[in-house]
Amino acid sequence: MEYEGQICRSPMERGSFMLPVSVGCSYNQCYFCMLFKHLTYRELPLEQIEGELQRVKRAGGNPETVFLGDGNAFQLTAGRLLAILELVHRYFPACTTVNMDATVQSILEKMPEELSALARAGVSHLYLGIESGLDDVLTLMHKDHDLAQAYTAIEKLQRAGMVYDAHMMTGVAGRGRGEENARALAQFYNATGPGRIVNFSLFIHRRSPLYRLVQKGRFVPADEAENLAEERILLEELAVPVEYDGFHDVIPVRVRGKLPADREKMLAKLDAALAVQRAAAPLVAVV
Numbered sequence: 292m293e294y295e296g297q298i299c300r301s302p303m304e305r306g307s308f309m310l311p312v313s314v315g316c317s318y319n320q321c322y323f324c325m326l327f328k329h330l331t332y333r334e335l336p337l338e339q340i341e342g343e344l345q346r347v348k349r350a351g352g353n354p355e356t357v358f359l360g361d362g363n364a365f366q367l368t369a370g371r372l373l374a375i376l377e378l379v380h381r382y383f384p385a386c387t388t389v390n391m392d393a394t395v396q397s398i399l400e401k402m403p404e405e406l407s408a409l410a411r412a413g414v415s416h417l418y419l420g421i422e423s424g425l426d427d428v429l430t431l432m433h434k435d436h437d438l439a440q441a442y443t444a445i446e447k448l449q450r451a452g453m454v455y456d457a458h459m460m461t462g463v464a465g466r467g468r469g470e471e472n473a474r475a476l477a478q479f480y481n482a483t484g485p486g487r488i489v490n491f492s493l494f495i496h497r498r499s500p501l502y503r504l505v506q507k508g509r510f511v512p513a514d515e516a517e518n519l520a521e522e523r524i525l526l527e528e529l530a531v532p533v534e535y536d537g538f539h540d541v542i543p544v545r546v547r548g549k550l551p552a553d554r555e556k557m558l559a560k561l562d563a564a565l566a567v568q569r570a571a572a573p574l575v576a577v578v
């Protein structure tokens with residue numbers, strides 16, 4: 292199958308077989324996100340999905356974990372997802388786990404019994420973009436949810452037996468608000484218990500709606516030193532066991548590990564990176 296889009300998924304999914312079931316993102320309105328702005332969202336026909344499964348099976352593939360693409364695969368109706376899951380299990384009998392990206396609204400739109408049926412059919416990890424713990428930031432970034440809705444959606448999916456994982460972005464609150472955002476996010480994560488947190492630290496694309504906010508003076512980006520300091524506070528404050536992986540596009544810093552066991556090692560790595568950034572000219576991630 293020819294892939295349309297830009298692959299961007301959690302590093303924890305690197306061993307999963309990626310099966311596209313849609314093209315683009317059904318929402319596609321987050322101001323910082325340029326992954327799918329050039330694509331018109333559409334669901335892929337079941338015949339095309341089955342053809343891909345047949346191709347991989349013929350090549351000897353029988354993966355244990357499948358990741359459904361693309362930007363918000365959980366937007367598909369429960370009926371369509373169950374039909375896809377039935378195909379996955381038919382062609383890949385070894386498959387025990389199916390993961391995908393989701394939005395808060397795509398969970399809220401489903402009935403509890405639909406979520407339970409999806410969990411029984413193998414859906415395990417849903418990755419949610421919980422980029423900020425501050426409602427005004429979520430509004431400014433044009434996210435599809437507020438924090439109250441996120442709490443409700445996460446409780447709903449956890450009750451159904453699924454695991455929620457969080458995508459976040461240090462820097463998303465802008466200059467001078469890194470610490471506030473880190474503490475708010477830590478509070479949110481400590482209350483909701485994600486299995487995994489992936490931090491793609493904010494970088495601003497010059498063609499993005501967020502860049503227009505910068506030009507209008509409605510958003511002032513933080514520099515990388517503040518982003519690292521934000522990340523450090525978050526890692527200090529996280530009180531739940533969680534697997535963490537954090538990247539910064541414009542500086543070669545990647546901090547990953549399991550909390551609480553790896554906390555001190557991760558903080559030491561951030562301290563070293565912070566010392567370098569504080570000694571250098573301020574660097575703002577605009578590309």
Ligand code: SF4
Nearest residue numbers: 316319320321324362
């Ligand atoms: S929901 Fe995700 S993929 Fe869609 S626009 Fe927002 S960040 Fe991008």
